[in-house]
Amino acid sequence: MTAVAIEFRGVSKSFDKKDGGRQVILDQVDFVIPRGGTTVIAGGSGQGKSVTLKLVLGLMQPDGGQILVNGEDVTGVRGRALEQLRSRFGVLFQGSALFDSLSVYENVALPLRERTSKGEDEIREQVMASLAQLELVGHEDKFPAQLSGGMRKRVGLARALQLKPEIMLFDEPTTGLDPVMTREIYQLFVRTQEQIGYTSVIVSHDIPRVFNLADQVIILNQGRTDLFTSPEAIQWSEEPHIRRFVKTTMGNIYQSHLVEDSLGVNNTLQDRQR
Amino acid sequence: MQGNLLIRLGATSLSVLQDLGRMGIFLFQALRGLFRTPFRFGEFVKQMHFIGAGSFAVIFFTAASTGMVLGLQGYYSMHKFGAEGMLGSAVALTLIMELGPVLTALMVAGRAGSAMCAELGIMRISEQIDALDCMAVDPFRYLISPKFLAAILSVPLLTVLFDVVGIGGGYIAGVKLMGVNGGSYLEGMRSSVTNHDLQLGLIKSFVFGLLVIWICTGRGYFVHLIRGAGFGAESVSRVTTQAVVLSSISVLVFDYLLTAVLL
Numbered sequence: 001m002t003a004v005a006i007e008f009r010g011v012s013k014s015f016d017k018k019d020g021g022r023q024v025i026l027d028q029v030d031f032v033i034p035r036g037g038t039t040v041i042a043g044g045s046g047q048g049k050s051v052t053l054k055l056v057l058g059l060m061q062p063d064g065g066q067i068l069v070n071g072e073d074v075t076g077v078r079g080r081a082l083e084q085l086r087s088r089f090g091v092l093f094q095g096s097a098l099f100d101s102l103s104v105y106e107n108v109a110l111p112l113r114e115r116t117s118k119g120e121d122e123i124r125e126q127v128m129a130s131l132a133q134l135e136l137v138g139h140e141d142k143f144p145a146q147l148s149g150g151m152r153k154r155v156g157l158a159r160a161l162q163l164k165p166e167i168m169l170f171d172e173p174t175t176g177l178d179p180v181m182t183r184e185i186y187q188l189f190v191r192t193q194e195q196i197g198y199t200s201v202i203v204s205h206d207i208p209r210v211f212n213l214a215d216q217v218i219i220l221n222q223g224r225t226d227l228f229t230s231p232e233a234i235q236w237s238e239e240p241h242i243r244r245f246v247k248t249t250m251g252n253i254y255q256s257h258l259v260e261d262s263l264g265v266n267n268t269l270q271d272r273q274r
Numbered sequence: 275m276q277g278n279l280l281i282r283l284g285a286t287s288l289s290v291l292q293d294l295g296r297m298g299i300f301l302f303q304a305l306r307g308l309f310r311t312p313f314r315f316g317e318f319v320k321q322m323h324f325i326g327a328g329s330f331a332v333i334f335f336t337a338a339s340t341g342m343v344l345g346l347q348g349y350y351s352m353h354k355f356g357a358e359g360m361l362g363s364a365v366a367l368t369l370i371m372e373l374g375p376v377l378t379a380l381m382v383a384g385r386a387g388s389a390m391c392a393e394l395g396i397m398r399i400s401e402q403i404d405a406l407d408c409m410a411v412d413p414f415r416y417l418i419s420p421k422f423l424a425a426i427l428s429v430p431l432l433t434v435l436f437d438v439v440g441i442g443g444g445y446i447a448g449v450k451l452m453g454v455n456g457g458s459y460l461e462g463m464r465s466s467v468t469n470h471d472l473q474l475g476l477i478k479s480f481v482f483g484l485l486v487i488w489i490c491t492g493r494g495y496f497v498h499l500i501r502g503a504g505f506g507a508e509s510v511s512r513v514t515t516q517a518v519v520l521s522s523i524s525v526l527v528f529d530y531l532l533t534a535v536l537l
Contacts, residue, residue: 059408083412091405091408093401094401097400097401097404097405098405099402099405100396115409115410159409
């Protein structure tokens with residue numbers, strides 16, 4: 001096992017625009033997602049955050065470049081090899097993507113039923129254990145339409161974790177949740193990550209809160225990426241587009257935080273950066 | 275202006291070709307999914323129940339009224355030539371070779387095909403199909419193939435039901451209401467319907483069942499890729515309408531082709 005979970009090497013992706021032109025989403029992008037930690041991919045809307053996840057999962061193919069998972073090139077992988085690749089991943093979708101005609105229990109049991117040869121008793125035991133862990137006991141017979149947004153996320157998380165993934169991908173996990181719920185979801189990420197030890201990749205709008213979880217942050221902008229290893233590094237970036245991004249997304253929250261800290265901590269950070 | 279027209283023509287042709295290619299691969303994958311293990315027998319039974327048993331009433335009433343109309347119309351036309359004795363033969367042949375397979379397929383397209391197209395379309399736009407892909411569960415084996423098998427089997431069965439009920443309807447209208455001789459109705463039918471006619475009807479119903487399920491599930495599955503369908507709920511509703519229209523037209527076109535080739 002290498003220390004790198006996912007690596008993008010010169011990956012490009014563009015789409016046809018309605019007026020006949022091309023919209024470049026990723027332009028020869030390179031970055032590395034190390035094993036075990038949490039990487040946040042941020043950026044304004046339409047900057048290719050979800051596309052990045054789809055490329056990793058093989059739901060889309062890049063126009064050029066290589067994507068490596070555990071050191072293996074996965075671009076153009078199909079059939080069984082693609083299934084094998086995907087079975088390493090767990091995905092929590094933006095809208096949870098629960099099967100709405102199946103109950104909570106059946107949703108969580110689905111990967112076990114379809115991907116393992118476990119008996120129904122064993123499956124029940126495992127599913128009930130994870131429902132208990134995510135505080136969903138008593139809701140197992142409900143259908144997704146009967147659940148709140150936060151509960152749906154938890155069911156989605158339970159389902160994604162059933163096959164003990166090496167890498168968890170979270171697509172906008174807290175969009176549409178209130179701050180209390182958001183914090184709960186983040187706590188669940190940390191707790192389950194400690195237990196299973198997965199590498200976590202979070203695509204998020206939820207700046208700056210999501211930075212509390214991150215070991216590194218990748219910001220996508222105009223087809224380019226910038227890598228930061230701490231939230232402070234982003235704030236202190238001299239790049240104009242990062243400054244703009246900081247201003248629009250973090251706004252006053254971080255500024256007041258800065259004033260309170262009266263630059264003590266941040267000065268040293270700035271020094272370190274230099 | 276002319277350049278524009280050429281560009282549009284080219285773009286449309288390309289998207290039609292792309293669409294056909296996609297649908298071709300879709301058919302291949304759906305049929306291949308039938309042989310991938312584990313086959314979802316429970317889902318297959320559920321779909322048989324939905325397409326087959328669920329369509330019983332609508333097929334029954336369509337067949338009864340079609341048969342009765344055929345009986346009446348046939349009686350009036352044949353009465354002019356004193357050929358009422360041929361009524362049974364005319365009703366049975368029309369039903370077995372043409373109306374049975376065609377109307378059954380149209381009814382299944384309207385009732386079950388539309389529902390499946392909408393279901394798959396919603397699963398697609400709410401990322402449920404992507405979720406299956408990401409869990410490395412083959413969506414064809416899981417979702418599509420059981421529907422295919424159920425449709426290919428239940429459309430011929432429903433067609434047989436249609437034929438029997440239609441012939442019964444013709445009997446009621448012709449014999450009971452209009453006073454044609456019952457024996458000659460049945461005997462005319464027995465002597466004129468050959469094994470070849472029955473086979474033609476069955477082959478048609480297999481092909482129509484496949485066409486309807488292929489087009490309806492395929493349109494729903496690719497709802498996000500269809501040009502000009504829009505997005506979200508609107509795209510699902512448009513594509514569902516499109517799927518029913520397209521599968522109905524294909525059934526009618528293939529009816530002609532199969533009759534021309536096989537008769």
